Amino acid sequence: MNFIPERMAPLKARRMGIDTHHEPTLYLRAESPVCRSEGFESLSRILASSDGDKSIVASLNIITSDLIADDEVGFSEAAWRRLGIEPDAPVWLSHPKPVQSLSHVRSKVYGHTLNQDQFREIISDIIAGQYAEVHLAAFITACGDEKLSDEEITALTQAMVESGSRIDWQIPVVLDKHCVGGLPGNRTTPIVISILTACGITIPKTSSRAITSPAGTADTMETLTEVSLSLEEMRQVVNDVGGCLAWGGSVKLSPADDLIIQVERALDIDSEGQLIASVLSKKIAAGATHVLIDIPVGPTAKVRSQQAAEKLATSFRTVAEQLNLKCRVLFTDGSQPVGRGIGPALEARDILAVLQNHPDAPSDLRERAAVIAGEMLEMVQEIGKGEGVKIAMKMLESGAAWNKFMAICAAQGGMKTPPIAPYRFALISKHPGYVSNIDNRKLSKVAKLAGAPADPAAGVEMHVHLQQEVTAGTALLTIHAESVGELNYAVDYLNEHQDIVTLSHKSL
Numbered sequence: 001m002n003f004i005p006e007r008m009a010p011l012k013a014r015r016m017g018i019d020t021h022h023e024p025t026l027y028l029r030a031e032s033p034v035c036r037s038e039g040f041e042s043l044s045r046i047l048a049s050s051d052g053d054k055s056i057v058a059s060l061n062i063i064t065s066d067l068i069a070d071d072e073v074g075f076s077e078a079a080w081r082r083l084g085i086e087p088d089a090p091v092w093l094s095h096p097k098p099v100q101s102l103s104h105v106r107s108k109v110y111g112h113t114l115n116q117d118q119f120r121e122i123i124s125d126i127i128a129g130q131y132a133e134v135h136l137a138a139f140i141t142a143c144g145d146e147k148l149s150d151e152e153i154t155a156l157t158q159a160m161v162e163s164g165s166r167i168d169w170q171i172p173v174v175l176d177k178h179c180v181g182g183l184p185g186n187r188t189t190p191i192v193i194s195i196l197t198a199c200g201i202t203i204p205k206t207s208s209r210a211i212t213s214p215a216g217t218a219d220t221m222e223t224l225t226e227v228s229l230s231l232e233e234m235r236q237v238v239n240d241v242g243g244c245l246a247w248g249g250s251v252k253l254s255p256a257d258d259l260i261i262q263v264e265r266a267l268d269i270d271s272e273g274q275l276i277a278s279v280l281s282k283k284i285a286a287g288a289t290h291v292l293i294d295i296p297v298g299p300t301a302k303v304r305s306q307q308a309a310e311k312l313a314t315s316f317r318t319v320a321e322q323l324n325l326k327c328r329v330l331f332t333d334g335s336q337p338v339g340r341g342i343g344p345a346l347e348a349r350d351i352l353a354v355l356q357n358h359p360d361a362p363s364d365l366r367e368r369a370a371v372i373a374g375e376m377l378e379m380v381q382e383i384g385k386g387e388g389v390k391i392a393m394k395m396l397e398s399g400a401a402w403n404k405f406m407a408i409c410a411a412q413g414g415m416k417t418p419p420i421a422p423y424r425f426a427l428i429s430k431h432p433g434y435v436s437n438i439d440n441r442k443l444s445k446v447a448k449l450a451g452a453p454a455d456p457a458a459g460v461e462m463h464v465h466l467q468q469e470v471t472a473g474t475a476l477l478t479i480h481a482e483s484v485g486e487l488n489y490a491v492d493y494l495n496e497h498q499d500i501v502t503l504s505h506k507s508l
Contacts, residue, residue: 010090011073013050013083020076022262023133024058026093027067027074034073034093035062045132047096048073050089056082057096059132082129101125102135108142116155123159123256136263140274148273150315154322156273160281161323164255165231167204167287169238173380175203176288177372178279180295180312181213181270182302184337184444185462187347188294189217190224190245191354191369194405195395196376197243204238206248206286208278211265214447214459218247219344220351223456226413237411245408253285254278270302272312276319283325290326292376298334300440306331330375332368336438336466339365343452343459345418346480352418355402364465370396421457421480423487427494429474433503435464442493442500446479450490455482464501476501 011034016027026048028035040046042062049055058079068074073091075083085091101121108114114122122139125131131139148156175196179186193205207217207227221227228250229237237244249258257278264270283291293316296302297309313329320327339350339362353361354369373395374388383391395401409415443460451458461478464470479494481487494500 010092011071013085013087013089013091014068014072014074015080015087016068016074016076018074018076020078022078022259023076024056024079024082024129025061025076026058026079027061027063027076028093029068029070029072030062030064032070038093038095040093045096047094048079048083049092049094050083050085054083054085057129096130099125099130099135101130105135105139105142108147109138111147113149114152114155116158119152119155119159120162123156123163126256126259127163133263133266136260137267140260140263140267140269140271143273144269144271146272150318153273153276153315154319157277157281157284157319157323160254160256160277161284164252164285166253166285167231167235169202169204169287171202172289173201174287174289175201175292175376175380176205176283176286176290177292177294177376178283180275180279180293180302181211182440183296183298183334184214184342184440184447184460185340185347185350185365186296186338186368187215187217187220187351188338188365188369188372190221190351190405191365191396191401192373192376193243193245194355194401194408195369195373195392197241197408198395198400198404199377199391200242201377201380202238203243204234204286204288205244206234206246206251206253206282208248208261208282210453211261211270212268214342214444214452215344215347216453217245218249219453219456220347221245222247223345223348223416223418224351225409225415229412237408241404241407241411243404243408244412246412248282248286254281257281272315276312276315280316280319280323280325284323288325290328290376290379291320292372292379293327293329294332294372295329296332296334298336298440300438300442301334303334326379328375328379330372332371334440337440337443337462338362338368340462341459342443342447342462343450343480344456345420346459346461348418354396355405357397357399357402366396419457421455421482423481423484425479425487425491426475427477427479427501429470429472429476429503431503432471433469433505435466435468435470435476435501436504437499437502438466439497439500442497443477446490446494446500449486449493450479450481451483451486455486457482458486470503
């Protein structure tokens with residue numbers, strides 16, 4: 001006769017109102033009978049089940065005060081949303097099954113090569129909520145620092161594509177682009193998409209939020225229009241106007257990537273192998289047939305040397321080819337910021353100035369966007385070398401790109417006015433000279449300390465560029481912040497790092 005253990009009595013669900021970011025967390029009193037009988041400890045992974053076969057795996061925190069009762073289980077906001085229950089609903093707690101794919105993560109930690117099935121198991125468990133953030137952090141670091149071969153990157157990319165939705169636009173050419181980042185203010189994407197859709201090309205653009213930068217394209221576009229589109233809303237916008245500028249996380253095209261990015265952002269890590277898998281999985285899932293990769297190269301950009309850029313480009317091309325995606329790589333100048341604004345709203349104002357043909361619009365942003373759009377046109381149209389940039393400039397000068405941008409914003413919910421920060425501080429040159437160096441990384445740090453991208457109006461406004469001659473008393477940059485405290489953080493860092501903008505006595 002088999003012995004069937006009696007199921008423990010349920011606990012009552014209590015919403016604690018605690019923000020644990022994306023990590024589902026549960027709370028039990030140390031004296032709880034369930035805590036004692038099951039041998040739960042703080043940071044244990046536990047399975048919480050409710051009526052209707054709903055369940056989640058969460059991390060446990062133990063409470064020694066009277067914050068909750070012995071017969072209650074507390075839920076963080078992330079856990080409450082994921083389980084989707086009502087207050088006082090019955091909840092049963094138990095030990096979850098072991099996560100077998102963690103053995104693959106441990107294998108990678110020790111330098112072993114993973115195959116397609118192993119990556120598929122890891123990604124599947126990540127999507128199912130089996131990984132705590134500490135497990136995700138282990139996976140990210142195990143795959144960082146060039147520890148993934150091109151074959152592994154291909155396998156990881158394929159696993160990430162399979163984990164979410166995928167769109168088939170039923171047309172032979174769907175263009176997309178991505179910049180690997182590391183260059184403050186380089187917000188060409190909204191301009192490029194406006195140019196290309198004005199040329200009649202379909203571009204269902206999904207963009208990311210910032211990982212290690214002061215703003216991602218989605219952060220910037222969110223100050224101008226709605227970007228959190230559902231998959232069906234995205235389809236409708238593209239069908240109506242030929243393109244969109246949506247946040248990739250809202251359409252769940254590569255949901256594992258979105259979970260990984262959340263931890264990468266906390267770690268301030270954006271490793272090359274996972275960068276390639278992240279970018280290409282989103283492009284393939286969004287139905288792209290052709291993609292252009294923009295790699296800025298500069299001493300303080302993310303990619304610092306031409307040799308490193310060539311290596312990264314080779315991996316992009318190799319993985320794309322294995323996945324039947326046509327890929328072109330463009331190396332661009334990464335020696336200094338692009339445009340004037342660094343931060344969501346400030347970058348949005350640059351975009352509007354370029355599209356509206358304002359006489360004081362940043363010419364470097366305009367020209368860079370036209371070059372990228374031109375390269376993309378030459379990928380899919382039978383035109384000569386150099387003809388693409390001429391067509392792109394014509395779309396800007398004629399107002400066709402601006403009209404298309406307005407149509408995209410209208411289709412996504414209407415256009416908004418970017419906010420303006422109430423607090424500012426200007427860095428003034430103490431002596432005349434020439435701008436000989438701008439440190440992109442430290443400049444991005446200033447913008448983030450000022451509050452970007454969480455505070456959309458925060459960031460840095462650049463007033464100078466390399467080789468520009470300045471006089472004593474010239475404003476070199478202005479910090480924008482939404483609070484006095486964050487302005488002070490940024491100013492303190494700026495004062496401690498006088499080499500962010502370097503002046504020399506001679507032009508180089």
